[in-house]
Amino acid sequence: MAFFTDLNRRGGRARTLAALPAVVLLGTAALSACSDPGAAASGAASEGRSTTAARNGVVYNTSPDQQRIRGEKDAALAAKVPDVVGKDGKLTVATTAGSIPLSSHATDDKTPIGVELDLAQLVADKLGLELDVQVTSWENWPLKTQSGDFEAVFSNVGINAERVKLFDFATYRAAYMGFEAKKSANYDIKGADDISGLKVSVGSGTNQEKILLAWNKELEGKGKVPATLQYYSSDADTILALSSGRTDLNIAPYPSTVYRENTRDDLKVVGKVNAGWPAETVVAATTLRGNGLAPAVTDALNSAIKDGSYAKVLERWGLSEEALAESKTVTEETFAASQAGAAK
Incomplete structure (x- = not known):
């Protein structure tokens, strides 16, 4: 690290x-910004309300009862999951749970919610795995992903030249x-x-x-x-x-x-x-470099894009304008080429 x-x-x-x-x-999304997560108040969740009607027309559900949009297992996609990941039947996903609408804690102060978790749930469903969410601090996810504690990170992580040396990525949202x-x-x-x-x-x-x-x-x-x-x-x-x-x-x-x-x-x-200024970047699911998981996550995301569940998740959290037309796998070898068409 x-x-x-x-x-x-x-x-x-x-x-x-x-x-x-x-x-x-601690506990912040760039993510981004991107795009790593930055300072962001928890808003309605911290105030104890279960829903918040925003001026942009979105009603944010911040209760533990999320009733997430779910996907169905795709046997062909499940077969692409590396054995080292799929052997326990779980997809262990890290998130920082510090920033509505990305990932935060619900009104019970313990249940992780947000667009990051909804997308991770879709991927896990498509791959036939149980979603195992682990809340961590921003500075801890890189080392714990390298050590194998986390199999994927859904926390507004933006792709950059340093990160592709250690991680592979499956893109899923614009990064600003x-x-x-x-x-x-x-x-x-x-x-x-x-x-x-x-x-x-x-x-x-x-x-x-x-x-x-x-x-x-x-x-x-x-x-x-x-x-x-x-x-x-x-x-x-x-x-x-x-x-x-x-x-x-x-x-x-x-x-x-x-x-x-x-x-x-x-x-x-x-x-x-x-988030990639002066170049461009996108937000992506982050996996250990070379372990073969990123392409499977990419295929699962593209399946969700095709069947419309991806768009429903973004709409639910007021993020339709950040949708990508296609998920792509980005590695150190493909990073330079990926910059030309990022986040559009």
Whole structure:
């Protein structure tokens, strides 16, 4: 797991720390953003409501009783599951459960829910496996996937050049990051110049942190004041800092920022950037490199796309605009070619 350590170490030298302690943001999706998960409040789940009617017309079910959209076992697909994965009859999936509508805890504070789990359920169903969900922190999934504790990760993981050295991927959603601010703000974030001198909260070790560090380097090269990156120990603290004015911006997976814009009265989305900036990336199920599981997951996702269950899951969580027309397997060998048509 050297590259994750190195990324964090480099980030530690480059970033400007706020007065608050710099800590790893636990249980967060980039995912993305992408696109690794970033700071995101749990919203309705933390407030105890079982449903939330949002301004975008989506009624979010945050109760433990999810009544997920299910798929049927496809014998041909099940036969493609590697023996090392299928021998126990389970698909062990990791998620960080920190960000509605990606993955979060239900109103019982223990049941993982969200679009990531719904898609993982479809894949498990198609492959004839029982879904075994394991909640973990963002910084732990890489090592535990390498060790075999997790067979797949569904947690808004974006594909990048470092990750393909250790993992294979089955793509399933577009990967964007959103900038959010107080509703009274007049920011329009499109690039580095727009964050100069601002205080921005971000998750440590994420794609969005990489974007901000690159933008700060660009600002310094122009002789402009870089942004101050701030790190918080919980999702609630991150959003509280934003809503109270202690930070100017938060960057997080775009679906989470849209959710808050549509369910809160004090925040709005003020910018959107691909999680793979300056290139493009997509969100993908993440598996151990070379173990043969990623192609089976890809085929299961394409089966779900074909029969319409995939579209129903995205619609359920208000993410239809992030649908992919086709799932593809991405490995280190195919990564460069995959960049040309990503996230469209």
